[in-house]
Amino acid sequence: MEESVTLYKNFQMNIPETDLPRVVVIGAGFAGLKLARQINTHHYQLVLFDKNNYHTFQPLLYQVASAGLEPDSIAYPVRKTLRRKKNMYFRLTEVNKVDREQKKVFTEIGDLRYDYLVIATGATNNFFGIDAMEKNSMPMKSLTEALDLRSKMLENYERAIYTQDLNERIRLMNVVIVGAGPTGVELAGAIAELRNKILPKDFPDLDFRQMSIHLIEAAPRVLVAMSEKSSKRALKYLKKLNVNVHLDTAVKDYKNGVVTTNQEREFLADTVIWAAGVAGDHPEGFHTDELAKGNRIKVNSYCQVPDDEQVYILGDSAYLETEEYPKGLPMLGSVAMQAGAYLAKQFNRKAKGKEIKPFQYVDKGTMATIGRNLAVADFKRYKLGGAFAWITWMFVHLMLLVGFRNRVIVFINWTWNYFRYNNGLRLIVRPFRKKNKSKE
Amino acid sequence: MEESVTLYKNFQMNIPETDLPRVVVIGAGFAGLKLARQINTHHYQLVLFDKNNYHTFQPLLYQVASAGLEPDSIAYPVRKTLRRKKNMYFRLTEVNKVDREQKKVFTEIGDLRYDYLVIATGATNNFFGIDAMEKNSMPMKSLTEALDLRSKMLENYERAIYTQDLNERIRLMNVVIVGAGPTGVELAGAIAELRNKILPKDFPDLDFRQMSIHLIEAAPRVLVAMSEKSSKRALKYLKKLNVNVHLDTAVKDYKNGVVTTNQEREFLADTVIWAAGVAGDHPEGFHTDELAKGNRIKVNSYCQVPDDEQVYILGDSAYLETEEYPKGLPMLGSVAMQAGAYLAKQFNRKAKGKEIKPFQYVDKGTMATIGRNLAVADFKRYKLGGAFAWITWMFVHLMLLVGFRNRVIVFINWTWNYFRYNNGLRLIVRPFRKKNKSKE
Numbered sequence: 001m002e003e004s005v006t007l008y009k010n011f012q013m014n015i016p017e018t019d020l021p022r023v024v025v026i027g028a029g030f031a032g033l034k035l036a037r038q039i040n041t042h043h044y045q046l047v048l049f050d051k052n053n054y055h056t057f058q059p060l061l062y063q064v065a066s067a068g069l070e071p072d073s074i075a076y077p078v079r080k081t082l083r084r085k086k087n088m089y090f091r092l093t094e095v096n097k098v099d100r101e102q103k104k105v106f107t108e109i110g111d112l113r114y115d116y117l118v119i120a121t122g123a124t125n126n127f128f129g130i131d132a133m134e135k136n137s138m139p140m141k142s143l144t145e146a147l148d149l150r151s152k153m154l155e156n157y158e159r160a161i162y163t164q165d166l167n168e169r170i171r172l173m174n175v176v177i178v179g180a181g182p183t184g185v186e187l188a189g190a191i192a193e194l195r196n197k198i199l200p201k202d203f204p205d206l207d208f209r210q211m212s213i214h215l216i217e218a219a220p221r222v223l224v225a226m227s228e229k230s231s232k233r234a235l236k237y238l239k240k241l242n243v244n245v246h247l248d249t250a251v252k253d254y255k256n257g258v259v260t261t262n263q264e265r266e267f268l269a270d271t272v273i274w275a276a277g278v279a280g281d282h283p284e285g286f287h288t289d290e291l292a293k294g295n296r297i298k299v300n301s302y303c304q305v306p307d308d309e310q311v312y313i314l315g316d317s318a319y320l321e322t323e324e325y326p327k328g329l330p331m332l333g334s335v336a337m338q339a340g341a342y343l344a345k346q347f348n349r350k351a352k353g354k355e356i357k358p359f360q361y362v363d364k365g366t367m368a369t370i371g372r373n374l375a376v377a378d379f380k381r382y383k384l385g386g387a388f389a390w391i392t393w394m395f396v397h398l399m400l401l402v403g404f405r406n407r408v409i410v411f412i413n414w415t416w417n418y419f420r421y422n423n424g425l426r427l428i429v430r431p432f433r434k435k436n437k438s439k440e
Numbered sequence: 441m442e443e444s445v446t447l448y449k450n451f452q453m454n455i456p457e458t459d460l461p462r463v464v465v466i467g468a469g470f471a472g473l474k475l476a477r478q479i480n481t482h483h484y485q486l487v488l489f490d491k492n493n494y495h496t497f498q499p500l501l502y503q504v505a506s507a508g509l510e511p512d513s514i515a516y517p518v519r520k521t522l523r524r525k526k527n528m529y530f531r532l533t534e535v536n537k538v539d540r541e542q543k544k545v546f547t548e549i550g551d552l553r554y555d556y557l558v559i560a561t562g563a564t565n566n567f568f569g570i571d572a573m574e575k576n577s578m579p580m581k582s583l584t585e586a587l588d589l590r591s592k593m594l595e596n597y598e599r600a601i602y603t604q605d606l607n608e609r610i611r612l613m614n615v616v617i618v619g620a621g622p623t624g625v626e627l628a629g630a631i632a633e634l635r636n637k638i639l640p641k642d643f644p645d646l647d648f649r650q651m652s653i654h655l656i657e658a659a660p661r662v663l664v665a666m667s668e669k670s671s672k673r674a675l676k677y678l679k680k681l682n683v684n685v686h687l688d689t690a691v692k693d694y695k696n697g698v699v700t701t702n703q704e705r706e707f708l709a710d711t712v713i714w715a716a717g718v719a720g721d722h723p724e725g726f727h728t729d730e731l732a733k734g735n736r737i738k739v740n741s742y743c744q745v746p747d748d749e750q751v752y753i754l755g756d757s758a759y760l761e762t763e764e765y766p767k768g769l770p771m772l773g774s775v776a777m778q779a780g781a782y783l784a785k786q787f788n789r790k791a792k793g794k795e796i797k798p799f800q801y802v803d804k805g806t807m808a809t810i811g812r813n814l815a816v817a818d819f820k821r822y823k824l825g826g827a828f829a830w831i832t833w834m835f836v837h838l839m840l841l842v843g844f845r846n847r848v849i850v851f852i853n854w855t856w857n858y859f860r861y862n863n864g865l866r867l868i869v870r871p872f873r874k875k876n877k878s879k880e
Contacts, residue, residue, distance in 0.1 A: 013602065014601050014602050014604070014645065052868070053594065053598065053866070053867065053868045054867045054868070054869075070510060070511075070512040071510075071867065071869050072510040072512075072867060075867050075869070077642075077866050077867060079642040079643065079866075080642065080866070083641050083642065089645070091598075091601070092595075092598040092868075109602050110602070143869060144869065147869070154493065155532075158493065158531075158532040161454055161531075162453065162454050162549055162550070164454070201523050202517075202519040202520065202523065203519065205454065205529070405856065408852065409849070409852075412848065412849075412852075416845065426493070426517050426519075426520070427493065427494045427511065427512060427515050427517060428492070428493045428494070428532075429494075429511050429515070429583060429584065429587070
């Protein structure tokens with residue numbers, strides 16, 4: 001099917017030139033999607049780019065990886081969200097470069113002029129220069145990565161059945177998670193529940209007491225961005241679920257199936273999950289001195305690039321210092337969502353000739369769930385734990401999901417899992433092994 | 441991760457030798473799964489092989505391809521089905537060869553002795569020697585193929601937006617389906633409903649009146665295995681949904697995006713779906729004279745290979761002539777299910793010293809659904825059409841689905857779609873384009 005590819009190269013954008021100012025948004029994550037939904041397209045033409053045709057609800061990716069939810073539960077098609085809006089154009093492609101002199105973006109399907117540019121491309125994995133990790137560990141920042149991780153774990157249990165070598169079997173069953181932030185902690189808890197309750201029923205041939213889950217963290221506590229109290233609770237919950245937590249431990253290398261650290265401990269595992277660091281991700285077109293720690297683009301309190309006020313950066317790709325956050329706003333979904341809503345509002349105000357206000361992030365609290373009835377939540381006045389935090393976590397995440405259908409499906413799944421201890425379907429939906437050519 | 445592969449080669453089966461006779465079943469389709477669930481494993485050791493870790497409900501594959509259902513709705517993990525059975529071993533691998541002298545099967549993870557062998561490997565696509573079709577058309581016999589087909593169609597609409605060349609746009613939007621059996625007819629109907637009601641809302645940039653759906657059939661009528669009355673009805677329904685049906689038309693070639701036939705008509709389409717023929721699929725180890733039309737293995741009325749009574753063939757891979765079916769039982773899910781249940785019963789009878797009875801297929805009717813309120817059903821005495829047949833079809837398929845969870849999810853989806861005309865999520869869950877290496 002060579003033709004399709006050739007053809008594709010000749011494509012043009014096919015977006016009309018109108019009198020309306022054109023706002024080009026790169027990325028349909030929390031920030032970009034919020035902006036696209038709330039901007040008034042009677043006053044602006046909006047063009048949204050994303051490399052996927054769906055929005056991913058990243059906070060629940062770990063449940064897809066641990067086979068508790070299916071991809072369709074946490075993904076929502078961009079076109080469906082934007083259906084009823086006029087002057088709104090979605091284009092499925094990756095934006096490689098922006099040229100701020102020419103005011104143009106360059107994509108795989110051609111280039112496009114902008115009046116306002118909004119970069120909301122989020123974050124990607126940061127391996128801090130550890131090559132072995134970049135090559136051999138599994139990241140979990142996208143839906144396809146989460147599915148790959150799930151398939152790999154499930155295939156490894158199938159393989160573990162056949163080996164007579166105990167070390168090999170343990171290597172295939174073990175899981176090492178690097179990084180005890182929310183992703184690492186939530187994933188460790190979910191995999192521990194799988195191991196404790198579910199996998200032994202699926203694989204009667206295996207002894208799951210042989211399987212260890214190691215959570216490795218360079219800092220002296222888990223969930224370092226949360227309160228001390230919540231850290232302690234989370235650690236207690238993780239131990240309750242029999243996760244081996246290694247604090248003050250930095251990963252050094254991973255070869256021959258062994259993870260080495262700056263401590264004496266080594267870890268045997270075929271599945272090593274990278275949840276230790278993220279860095280801002282953005283198209284080419286920014287100078288080094290415009291970037292801050294973690295490859296994020298510095299913005300002023302209006303979310304603008306200081307010398308280039310027609311360019312806005314939102315969410316994880318932005319670096320915004322405030323009085324309350326002298327090291328920059330945290331890279332959280334809630335910051336991205338609020339920034340998207342903020343910018344839509346400002347565009348709508350500007351169209352009506354009203355003055356523009358600076359962005360103010362309101363911390364509504366942070367949460368992490370470790371397992372059944374085990375979660376922690378930090379609010380300004382209260383630090384919650386246990387079943388109450390868990391129910392709060394579930395309620396908040398259900399409400400944040402895009403699409404009523406997704407909410408219903410996730411709710412049914414969670415209720416089901418709660419009463420049946422029977423967490424999802426554990427399908428390996430990829431060719432397990434290519435068919436022998438000789439058979440054709 | 442070379443090691444995993446090397447390791448994998450050294451694996452052994454890890455199935456204990458016991459006093460119980462060992463029944464080896466290849467394939468967890470309708471026949472194999474039914475047998476595995478109903479055989480009494482107090483009297484037999486059962487080993488089940490499949491190349492996927494899930495059972496696929498093939499009659500609804502077309503709804504996955506047309507984005508009405510997600511894969512998890514019609515797939516069910518084999519291990520979950522067999523959880524509570526003892527002396528039952530599932531192994532995820534492909535069986536390449538059987539050696540009936542040695543009474544052994546050869547798989548990618550080693551070989552295994554059998555006392556009884558049951559081949560229930562189903563069918564694969566038969567391209568009747570048309571190379572261009574084998575290379576460039578999309579088949580739809582497995583979950584991954586159905587997902588590929590969906591992704592291709594959705595990506596083509598995204599691409600169609602960019603081209604200024606009308607012919608190219610039409611080529612990207614058009615769909616040609618070869619073969620008007622149940623799969624072809626159901627898929628044509630589902631894609632037509634997508635085009636008529638749903639895609640125009642998703643893609644306001646495209647004019648879906650430019651998109652044609654061509655259903656090409658060599659026989660003089662659609663659904664040739666059903667009654668004349670149902671054929672006529674189905675044709676009427678297809679026309680109502682604006683599917684272009686071309687009867688008495690045999691496909692000859694497909695190149696440069698054009699399908700040629702034995703008639704003058706040619707068809708421009710990037711998406712060509714092969715639903716014209718299937719052939720039995722089985723491991724190596726059978727002589728040509730043991731095979732019948734369509735690569736199926738001939739069996740006697742006990743579903744045994746005539747000269748080798750410890751080998752049974754069930755479902756689509758079997759060829760069984762009866763008085764009522766002098767050309768062999770049809771390749772249908774219902775035949776496979778009944779054969780699986782039959783064989784389990786005979787094994788259970790044999791264990792208790794009871795006599796064995798021959799297999800008798802009971803035709804409970806055949807059905808096909810073309811669209812909303814449009815279905816046909818052939819029963820012995822009645823030929824149904826329209827909304828009543830459609831409701832019957834839905835009820836029967838819901839009941840046949842494995843797993844209560846799947847039934848609930850499919851039921852919710854169908855109800856939703858009925859009232860909202862908003863058919864599923866249309867996710868393209870595969871990397872749309874690999875990331876530029878230069879960016880790393």
